[in-house]
Amino acid sequence: MSWLAIDTTGVNCTVALRLPDGSEHVLSEPIGRGHAERLAPMVETLFKQAAITPNALTRIGVTAGPGSFAGTRVGVAFARGLALACQAQCIGLSNLAVLARQAGARPALAVLHDAKRDEVILQVWRDGQTTGPERRALNDLEARLIDLGGVDCLVTGTGARHVGAGFDDLGIENLDPAALLAMTGELSASDNPPTPFYARPPDAKLPGGVAPA
Structure with missing residues (x-):
């Protein structure tokens, strides 16, 4: 079984792949913006490095937030589409x-x-x-x-x-690809659907000032 993990919710665009033999391939770029343009080429590069085709995937994990609104949408939409094409399970990973x-x-x-x-x-x-x-x-x-x-x-x-100085801060802010892959393999797809979790509703409005659903 091969697993793919995707994170586009922050400044990094990260893709990680675990193969059946336990080996891992990781690409991560601190791009800030432009996840939609970089994600697919990075995944393609990862497949070439690992010498596998997308159909080898059995699980795809994607960070669902909270994080960047646009980045979260990009990652979740890509993961859902790829999972459908590959008939793989798609798992939503909580950033928290x-x-x-x-x-x-x-x-x-x-x-x-x-x-x-x-x-x-x-x-x-x-x-x-x-x-x-x-x-x-x-x-x-x-x-x-x-x-x-x-x-x-x-x-x-x-x-x-x-938070005030009375609480000890562990200083962990960046998501570790190894943790993403581990949770992709451990979590139940039925209990963890790839549903975006936004910190707040979008500011954009439809014509007439209507908030999008």
Whole structure:
């Protein structure tokens, strides 16, 4: 079984491939913007390096956010289309859960995504259990962290910079391709559909000021 993992939710455009023998091939470029133009050529290059065809894929994992609005749409749409063409399973990977995995087992851990506009997306893991992700304003963030994770809760992610010095920041912000591949192989496709998770609805409006569905 061969697995492909894709991340286009941040400044990097990352594609990673794991082959049946356990070997891995990874391409990652810090492009900022332009994921739509770079993603397909990078995946094609990866297939050539590994000497396989797309039909060899059995699983495709894609980061579904929270992250860049445009980048998330690009990655999810590409992964869905490729999975349909290859008859592979498509798995949505939570950016917050990927960062939590990279942090390792902790008694209490909060992963925070900087949602801008004085807000973060927050998810807490404590004693092996997790809350659902939630949007929180910065003015009540620390009280919420203590409520969910306790005073010794560790923090990480792009939003951790907004937390006071009383919380230890692990400093993990970038997604590790190895973690993406591992979760692509472990997670259930039925329980983790490739559905985008946006920090907030798009600012764009349809004619007449109607918000798109």
